Amino acid sequence: MSKTKIVSPGEKLGVIEEYIPGSGTYEEDGKIFSSMAGELEIDPKNRSVGVTPSKKPAVPEVGDVVEGIVVGMKEDVALVKIVEIKGKRPLTGDFSAQLHISQVSKDYTKSIFDAVNLNDRILAKVTTGWAPYQLSTVDDDLGVIYATCTKCGGDLVLKKGKLYCTNDNISEKKKISRLYLLKE
Numbered sequence: 648m649s650k651t652k653i654v655s656p657g658e659k660l661g662v663i664e665e666y667i668p669g670s671g672t673y674e675e676d677g678k679i680f681s682s683m684a685g686e687l688e689i690d691p692k693n694r695s696v697g698v699t700p701s702k703k704p705a706v707p708e709v710g711d712v713v714e715g716i717v718v719g720m721k722e723d724v725a726l727v728k729i730v731e732i733k734g735k736r737p738l739t740g741d742f743s744a745q746l747h748i749s750q751v752s753k754d755y756t757k758s759i760f761d762a763v764n765l766n767d768r769i770l771a772k773v774t775t776g777w778a779p780y781q782l783s784t785v786d787d788d789l790g791v792i793y794a795t796c797t798k799c800g801g802d803l804v805l806k807k808g809k810l811y812c813t814n815d816n817i818s819e820k821k822k823i824s825r826l827y828l829l830k831e
């Protein structure tokens with residue numbers, strides 16, 4: 648496997664005597680430049696040079712808002728699998744994260760089960776730059792955005808600030824995001 652070379656916009660890639668300018672490039676005074684940041688692609692057979700957007704996977708960084716699924720519950724910690732970083736390229740791998748009880752809300756949270764539960768879909772902010780990424784759901788937009796009833800598995804609907812199951816006529820306590828998906 649050849650090593651990929653990353654080029655930046657305006658970087659000189661060659662001259663037209665050598666190469667045919669391909670996608671992601673432009674020509675000026677017989678020289679070929681990159682028009683974007685990306686990976687250099689030289690095709691020796693066609694003698695063409697081009698640049699394609701970087702395929703490097705997106706990784707979570709401090710301050711990113713991520714969407715995740717709760718995959719495990721421990722005494723004071725929810726284990727979360729990050730499935731999307733908002734505003735970034737799709738993820739190619741799995742990123743594990745943790746939501747500690749102290750990072751759930753501005754208010755005191757007695758039990759992590761009062762905040763999230765297994766399979767809940769949450770929005771959270773990344774607070775560390777390494778795995779397992781630490782998460783916070785303190786902001787109003789953050790917290791659970793979709794959850795199902797622990798009794799019947801039906802959708803929970805946000806009604807008067809609580810998450811209700813209409814089948815069982817019960818509500819479940821959670822740290823609910825202002826962006827909860829199902830509202831009455």
Ligand SMILES: [Zn+2]
Nearest residue numbers: 796799812815
């Ligand atoms: Zn139910």
